[in-house]
Amino acid sequence: MATPSSKKWISCADANDVLIHNVPDPKKLAEFPFGNELVQLWDQNKGEFVTHGRDVNININTLLGPNPENIVKVGITSKTSTRIKDIQTEVINPSINGEEKEDLELFFRLAALYHDIGKYIIRERHPTIGRYTLEYLDPDEKHALCVLLNNDEDRLQLLIEMIQCHDQFGVLSTGEASYPILLNAISSWSNSPDLQKRAILSIMWLNIADMAGVPGFTIQDRDVAKVLDDLQWYMEAMVTCTNTKERLSEHIIQLTAEEERAIIRIERLLIESARSSQRCDRLSERNLKTNETRAHELVRNQLKTVYPTAIPRRDFAYQFTHVCKMDYAKRFFECLIDYCDGPASKKCLLILRSETEIDDERLIYAVLAILHRITSTYAAMIDTKEGPGNLIGVEMKDLTPANAKAKTSQICKLLLESHYPGLSWIMSDCPAWYF
Numbered sequence: 001m002a003t004p005s006s007k008k009w010i011s012c013a014d015a016n017d018v019l020i021h022n023v024p025d026p027k028k029l030a031e032f033p034f035g036n037e038l039v040q041l042w043d044q045n046k047g048e049f050v051t052h053g054r055d056v057n058i059n060i061n062t063l064l065g066p067n068p069e070n071i072v073k074v075g076i077t078s079k080t081s082t083r084i085k086d087i088q089t090e091v092i093n094p095s096i097n098g099e100e101k102e103d104l105e106l107f108f109r110l111a112a113l114y115h116d117i118g119k120y121i122i123r124e125r126h127p128t129i130g131r132y133t134l135e136y137l138d139p140d141e142k143h144a145l146c147v148l149l150n151n152d153e154d155r156l157q158l159l160i161e162m163i164q165c166h167d168q169f170g171v172l173s174t175g176e177a178s179y180p181i182l183l184n185a186i187s188s189w190s191n192s193p194d195l196q197k198r199a200i201l202s203i204m205w206l207n208i209a210d211m212a213g214v215p216g217f218t219i220q221d222r223d224v225a226k227v228l229d230d231l232q233w234y235m236e237a238m239v240t241c242t243n244t245k246e247r248l249s250e251h252i253i254q255l256t257a258e259e260e261r262a263i264i265r266i267e268r269l270l271i272e273s274a275r276s277s278q279r280c281d282r283l284s285e286r287n288l289k290t291n292e293t294r295a296h297e298l299v300r301n302q303l304k305t306v307y308p309t310a311i312p313r314r315d316f317a318y319q320f321t322h323v324c325k326m327d328y329a330k331r332f333f334e335c336l337i338d339y340c341d342g343p344a345s346k347k348c349l350l351i352l353r354s355e356t357e358i359d360d361e362r363l364i365y366a367v368l369a370i371l372h373r374i375t376s377t378y379a380a381m382i383d384t385k386e387g388p389g390n391l392i393g394v395e396m397k398d399l400t401p402a403n404a405k406a407k408t409s410q411i412c413k414l415l416l417e418s419h420y421p422g423l424s425w426i427m428s429d430c431p432a433w434y435f
Contacts, residue, residue, distance in 0.1 A: 009033065009144045012106060019109035022058045033145035034117060037133060041120040049119060055213035060112035063209055064092060064105050071212050075221040083228050091205045103150055110148060111159055111206050115166045124397055125327070131164035158199060161185050162206050169207040173226045174330050175269030179256045180391050181324040182234065183249050184435070193242050197235065204231050226268075253321055253388040262317040263303065267296045270367065273333035278341055279360065294360070302364045306372055319375035322382040322389050324435055326374075328397040332408070333367065335400055339412035352409035358416060366415055373423045378432045391435040398429040 010018070010031035018028050029038040042050055062071050068088045069081040092104045118129030134142060142156075149155045165185045171177040185203060186196045208227060212219040237255065241248045255261065271293065274280045283295040290297070307313040338349040340358035374394055375382075382389050400408050415422025 007140070007144075009147070012148055012150075015148055016102070016106045016109065019057060019106070019113060020061060022061055023054050024057060024113070032113070033141045033148065034114070034133065034138070037117055037120045038113070041117060049116065051215055052213050053113075053116065056112050056115065056209050057109070059209035059212045060108050060206070063088065063205060064108060071208060071219065072221055072224050073212075073218050077221050077225075080221050080225050080228070084224065087201065087205070087228070087231075091201050107149060107155060107159065108202075108205065110145075111162050111166075111202070112209055114159070114163055115206060115210060117163065127164050127167060131160055134160050134163060154195075158202060161188075161199060162203050165203045166206050166210055169204050169227050169230060170211050171325060172230050173211075173223065173268065174272040175265045175267070176327075176329045177325045178265060178321050178323070179230075179234065179252050180249070180321065181435075183252060183391070186238075187248065193238060196238060200231065200234055200238075250388045257314075257318040257321040259303075259313050259317045262320050263296060263299050265320070266299045266367065266371070267293060269330065269333060270295045270299070270364065273330050274337050276347060277334075277337045278344060278346055279337060279363075283360065295364075298360055298364050299368070302361065302368050305365065306368045316372065316375055318389075319379055319382055320371060322391055323374060323378070323394055323432075324391045325393040327393060327395045328400065329394075332396050332399040335408045336366065336412050336415070337363065339409065339416070349405070350409040350412070351405050352413060354413075354416065362416070366419075369419065369423060370415075370426060373427055374430065377427055381432060381434070392432045393435045394430050394432045396430050399426060 008031070010028070014028075015032065018024050026039065026042050029035055029042060032038055042053065059071060062068060069076055069084045071084070072080065092101060092108070114130065114134065116126060116130065117133055118126030118131070120133075121129050134145065145159075146153065146156045149159065165182070168177060168181050168185070172179065172181065182200065182203070186199055190196055190199070204227060208219075208224060211217070211223065211227075234252075237252055238248060240246070241251050271280070271284050274283050283293065283298075285294045286292065287294070287297065303313060303316075307316055334347070335349050338345050338347045339353050340363045341347070342354045342357040344357065345353055378392055378394070381392050384390055399411060411422060411425055413422075414425060
């Protein structure tokens with residue numbers, strides 16, 4: 001690594017002092033590594049980002065403090081409270097590699113500070129921008145950041161990985177992602193099961209702080225419980241692979257490609273997209289006999305309408321698993337639900353909505369039709385002659401341009417009223433990339 005420049009950098013003690021007080025002094029940010037980018041980020045986003053950045057800093061201090069369960073603002077249960085405390089013990093366990101507790105706490109405070117640094121350029125795909133900024137753009141700044149981490153190269157690489165992946169548990173919980181999204185973060189960082197466990201725990205811990213700091217979002221027990229359930233699912237899969245010597249990627253993809261897992265992912269996408277819609281209560285309403293949500297039952301039924309036999313449903317589930325991220329999908333499906341809510345819409349995201357309320361069955365059929373078109377269009381990118389197949393991402397942000405809401409309205413109208421032209425329009429604005 002390059003020798004540091006003559007610039008005077010902030011010390012570990014001073015950095016910790018700045019970040020432990022919840023609201024970082026913007027003037028002090030310039031003394032941190034990549035200080036110009038941090039100052040630029042806070043200056044150009046004095047509304048949304050300053051609020052979010054401050055809240056994420058507060059949240060990470062809550063998670064590191066004596067009552068980490070206070071991160072949950074609504075409906076905390078004793079079970080979730082206990083789970084959060086137990087995980088905190090693992091996350092900041094000072095016995096890991098002989099690390100000091102204070103060093104681990106500074107590590108997480110720095111992760112919270114830098115997690116959105118990519119937004120100094122643009123909001124979309126900012127985790128990737130943040131990763132490349134810290135990794136490659138300035139060796140002197142990178143060295144200074146490593147010094148703040150006690151010259152621990154492994155810890156620096158983990159922090160950079162966390163910047164890249166800080167939203168991944170969040171998009172898992174909304175259905176925008178499938179479990180394979182975390183494979184790169186785990187497998188590329190280390191082959192050691194203990195270090196892989198540390199990586200996934202660290203990413204999850206930062207992600208909860210980030211989720212709880214989303215403007216206008218009140219984090220509830222069910223939100224954190226979902227993240228903890230996904231963490232547990234992953235931990236169990238990792239233990240299985242350690243015991244059986246099976247490749248983690250193949251094991252994760254095999255489990256995720258089950259039809260029921262695909263239904264759960266679509267259920268999440270629907271319920272989260274309808275969170276403040278008039279559909280929210282009925283889609284999340286549970287059947288007392290089966291304990292399944294109405295959304296889950298409707299998705300299963302509509303899936304059998306789109307794919308009448310088992311083999312096409314199996315192929316869809318396999319391909320849908322490999323679409324491991326649908327960027328900004330929730331934003332579009334929120335708009336689609338807003339359109340279907342008709343004149344009584346609570347959100348009013350669109351300029352134009354349906355003249356009458358569109359029923360849930362028709363809404364879910366439209367959602368499945370979109371997912372069917374995505375998977376069938378990009379099936380050739382997914383399939384390989386050997387191995388578990390390629391993972392891809394699909395970019396959906398152009399379906400909801402902030403400066404052209406009429407476009408989103410017309411896409412929704414065409415999809416619901418003419419169907420196939422609407423699907424074609426959607427796909428023309430949904431490019432894919434290898435993940």
